[in-house]
Amino acid sequence: MGAKYGVFVFLLLIHVNCEIYTSIQKLTALAEMESKLFVDFENFLRQSEAQGAVIPESMTRFYHERKNDTLLDNCSNMANPIRAFYLIHRVYNDWGDVLNTISSNQTIATQPSVADFRALYRLAMTKLRFWPVRNDVDGSADNILRLWSTYGFDTTDILNGKIASISTRRMKSVEIEALSNTAGLIPLPYYQLILLCELSNRTHDETERDRYRRKISKIYYWTITKKIPILRAPTLAYTDIPKLSQHNKVLRKASKTTISQEDINELLEPPSVFEKLCRGPLKTKKEESLMRCFLRETAVPFYLAKEEVVNIEPRVSLFHDVISDHDITYLKREATKKLSQSLTSDGVNRIRVSQTGWIRDSAHPRISRRLSKRIANIVNLDTTYRNRASPVEEWQVLSYTTGGHYGEHIDPVHTEELLWEMTEKKQKHLPLPNRYQGQRIATWMFYLSDVDSGGATVFPKLKVRVPVVKRAAAFWYNISPNGEIDHRMVHGGCPVIIGSKWVCNKWIRQSGQVLKRLCGQTYESEDLYPEKYMP
Template sequence: MGVWPGKDDFFGATMALIRLTNTYKLPMELLAKGIIYGTETVPLTAHEFSLIGDTARERDLMYESVLWYNQSAALLKMESTVDKTKTARAMKKLASSWFNYGMPSKALEVAEEALQYDTENRGLIRDLEFYRNSVKRMSENDRKKVFRRPPHPSFPYYQKYEGLCRGQIKSPREMAKLYCNYQSTSIPIYWTKVEYSNIDPPVVLFHDVISQSEIDWMIETATEQLSRSILGDVKNAGSMYSEARISENAWLADNYEMSIKLGKRISLITGLDASVRHWDTYAEPFQVLNYGLGGMYEPHHDFTKLYRDSGLEDNLLFKNSGDRVATWMFYLTDVKAGGATVFPTLKARVPAIKGAAAFWYNIKRSGVLDDRSLHAGCPLLLGTKWAANKWFRELGQAFRYGCTLDPSE
């Protein structure tokens, strides 16, 4: 028997829509028509726009609340039979958001228009007087304020991250250095198709490395075990749910014949040892991930140094296995829009292509953590995204990855 969505589910859905419109700069008027990147979907109603505006306001996202409330009011005003009371109420919310954003002159303008729809609304009359007095007290700098989205507080490179999610941002000169080729493996007769998304350090996409039957097995097996993805929380000595990572995952142990088979194939292609052992392992089991609408993983590194140094990674499987030297990611589905894997520092973008796999190193051959491996899973805009990670540990790779004393390499 299913469970009805709760308050947390509603909040998560509305925040996902706010995140998507910010990341992909979706025009509100097209959302109202149900058109996303040329694809027709279900249109949003004025009431739904207002509810999303409420969530933005609760989170103190005043720029976003103005956008959503404004579209709600616009839709109500366009209805063939205008509900004046409802329209005035929507515009009252919009005026309040304009004021809280720091533009009382816009709040006054909207409130004056709202009063035309409901001339007896005492709340609007009080607000109107308040906005008039606020405008009189405005300084010259306040009058020059421009309506724009505030910069993201957490990541100075957030603009680059969102730009990559929307498309390639490398210059034509940088793009000209990228190429595709056939790459040999440990078996002379087995070659793979490789597409370079970045040269130094290498970020590559191996095409056609997993079959449909193998994909079906991974998804079917993982579906029975899916749970909400968590983040390692060093500060609070544990793990936690976070809005920085919205997905579900499941771990597929190597006691499955298919897992062992896929691990051997990855070893052939990368030259690294993908063996999963009961302790002091060379690689981790497959982590299968499912992303729904708005699902994403904000910019992060895969290496676990802080987690290990804190003593939290103390189980026998990983305790003496070292850090995550490299990452392999199978893409198990095509994605209609969004869902790319991006590297803000490198300006590299890897699209989610069914049957392909992304691969990159997180640690340099000198053993130094490579901060350039910072990456993110872009919010999913249309469709469903399934992926599967395989992380290689330092133990077992010493004679495969090579080493150097030069910390720059």
């Protein structure tokens, strides 16, 4: 096991980054490095055989397995989540075992070719500047489990390395076990049990099979008993015969020695509205028939915005062709220099799996002014970044790799105040641009890429689904005209199935919008739009 935590002490001297599974750029770089390293390993084996060395069976097996992977699949294409998991699992586990075997096996450890290969291995790590750790293995496995549960993919397809009609090789037992362990950590008992059953069916060792059966029974018991609140205080049941009967019935069910597929299927939770929307639209044909597309007038008389209304009340719009490829390239290039793992209010959390990069408006004033002015012209809000009480935040660029997502949330920050509630005591510790900004009144989100599959933005309470459309932008208000946070605007980003997704947020604050967006005449008032822009 020591090899898996760093083959050499040298690993401690390089920059170890546990965010590889969230970055398509790092995954691709790791895949390219590993392919070159395998060529070096192949040359090392050839030289060792020429010198009459006896190659350990474990190294020969690894060589043939990795060679078959190369013949069957494009190992460097990281747009597939299962392939990305294979890569991280292999580099973290198998390559560590190879180096450990080379160092400990006396038949080859003293050969000159060993020192050469170890030097090439160290050089590869030095150039890469990051290396997979345990968190990356669990994270890439979690990405597969998230896609599996969110989109309801077929179990057989997943185990055979197929996802969204894209195939790779069949999963090995050791990879299924890693997936099962991650499912137990989350926990996702249904998926953990399904994977353990597959492992039990694959093995021909009766002792190993019995071990899996005992583990399945233990997890099943824990899952069933945990779901019944009455078991947390079983003494209460003895004062009530019906409750006692229910208590005993549950215990009998949980204590079954043979767990069938039907028993496991009962643990599968029905999909949430969020998950249903990720799988496809939920609006009825009648509701969809009310949606419209308009050429909407803007502050510039000769510029008409292409607005697609995806929800009427509260209004959610998708504006098409509002950013050029040149500006997209700039935003992605500048953000890539600053990307780091995305955070929530609780820090790093599996509810949000992506990379974030902030770009200052002053970094490229001409492009920032152009994009900000375009937003202002379309939605009639102040979007000019200022050094004091700025009505907008800086540009936030997000990169989602395969499996990346953002769970259900609202954009207003719960620790921040509404404009009219602000006090000097709470504002004085903030940077000048962030003082007296108020809440995030609205969200403008550019789509900087297309996505091969998945990645839609969904609003569960509205049953709204916004697809990813490159060069388009989604817009909605987070604050009602009455000044309160609109909790109907809970939304999330569905997991990316194949490919990668790039978006850029421009959050518009309350400061500067007093005469731009007027209050409603009543507490229940909604935003008013000209009749010609209503269904």
